Amino acid sequence: MGFIEKIIFDARMVRASGIGVYVSNVLPFFKNYNTKMKLIGRHEKLNHFNLDVVQYEREAVYDLVQHILLPRLLNKADMIFFPHFNVPFFLPLNRNIFVTIHDVFHLDNPDLFSKVKYWYAKLLYWNAVKKATHIFTVSEFSKERLIYHFPQAKGKITTVYNGVNVSAFQSATPLESSDFERLSIPDKYLLFVGNVKPHKNLKGLLEAYALLPEAIKATYPLVIVGKKDGFLTGDDILPVIEKLGLMSNIHFTGYVADEDLYRIYKSAHLFVFPSLYEGFGLPPMEALASGVPAVVSDIPVLREVYGDHVLYADAANPTVFAEAILKGISEEALRTACLNGKEQLFDKYNWEITAQKMIAIIERESK
Template sequence: MIKIAVDCRMLGMSGVGVFLKNFLDSALSRYSDIHFLLIGTSRLESYSHLENVDIQKVDVNPFSLKEFFSFPVKEINGCDVYFNPNYNIPSGIKIPICCTIHDLLFWDVKEISSLIGRWIRILAVKRSYHLAKLVFTVSEFSLSRIHKHLGCKEAIVTYNALRPAIVPVDIPVPDKKYIVFVGNVKPHKGLKELLDAYTGFGLGNIYDLVIVGDYRNFKTAFPEILEYGKVEGISFTGKVSDEELSGLLKNASMLVQPSVYEGFGIPPMEALFLGVPVVLSDIPVFKEIYSGFPVTFFECGNPKSLAEAMERVEPYTETVKTRVRNRILSLYTPQRVSDIIIQAIIKTYNESSANR
């Protein structure tokens, strides 16, 4: 029986944490013939009842000096393969390493981090790319950036998956129609363009604007954006639960995702699954993932183009909603993603064993 060590320290976080949870929820129960060592915090207790799971509690933050110099790897090295859903690889791991590089945002968009922070991430991703026997990523766009910056090592595109927690729920419906934006307040999310489009082209007469996502404690956040919270019709919810997010999406007139850079972009997928029209910037990754869906694109970084796109949006018919939901369920499920990862890991293990 193959034993896979899975680094779960980012469980509960956005982005990588969602990717990890989808993988765990699908793979642990469906691959009962594989033994898993889960490395992380008390969040892992929900998996402790599974017979094919062992848990190693580790209180070491990702991307910390302790991770690099004194990570407890004895039990990890007793496994056959180490899988990390990100690119922070602890030192001392002697078994084959598999990692995931979701995007190279910090490399491509300098404003997202300080110079020191940027170079720490660049060195970390270079190291993981060098150490890894197998690299996963979440879009062809991210794969192209990996090849540009890191080299042409083969990498496997898994795409991302819809969260099972995103299901229609009932919440009180506001009297006025509203637009929803989902994402942390960071420069690459394009929120400034959305706010300019909303306040500059009369959309506030038709819609409220609900901004969902964390807006505190980010060094790269725009403090001036929070001033828009004083404008009538604009509200910041902060981080919400999956259930609250489902309700906010379900009752929205549209979701607008004006990002200038993404590795994949999950919120539009969630909105589409719930039957909500979507407006997207015309960046390459959105064209890759969403061109087969009934979304409205606008010119990235252009508030006027965004305002015109929002004005063109019409509700989907029930026929369109059903077709979209079925397409998502055929392409972007946790089961499909976990199958790609597990089968690739097994292949890597078998090849490594044959070469010993």
């Protein structure tokens, strides 16, 4: 394998919920490949990688200013890797630019955005496709949708699946009594990990959960992991909880450290994932790595990724999803069947394999 001398890795989104997981897990393998690689972002968020950081102070990753400022900082790189589609407009075309486009959510769901946001997103996608030497995406579903919107991407796009940090989840110890008190959660629970964005369908999950028998809800409250402010102020979630009479059944953890997150997964009875749109959908994989069965929405990308290892249901129909949750709670044979052979998934979805495939393609396609 050859060696590309000057690599800059855009790590501005290292703390973002989805992209941040991706960055944190592939970056160490890029570092092993090139110890001289530089990161772009903020020093205080990136020092733990022990790499040179090209300081970029601005927090916003979609603002217009980045299109002017970033090209000046990237002008000496032989290769630039962007883990998202926010490639600067004024970056020269004669660069080796590699981009991961996880999904085309904005283009597939235009009704969820203002016209300004939709067209700005479309312009960003178009620019990323045009500038990229090669594009990575994380599922065949996302690849097909990207090509649908931009047929010109067809000749330079490769699906490279996400991975899961299996050892971190498998080695986590279950929560103890003091942890339940510290985190303000019950000792038995169903688990949702995500955010309040409409396509994550938290309101649909709450409506489905409300349909469960009272005895089940009393035994298995719903724990929601994510930034509490977003959940309680965004998308009118709190009024939904009050209207459904679930105030005593729903527990918000707020933001939790990774170590606590691993243990929260480990102690859950069932993981629920009602998302209506994903590029890959990593949280159920994290649940399976923790030995916890998952009920997920029946959408094509999750069928592609998870096969027979989860229980599917129409998450747009609260009654149907509630029935699936009930099965996931009570039918032990079904729970066991979902977990059997899950190691095959972990062999396939491995961050080292992900990074190695990307690096090999980068070397092959670099000019």
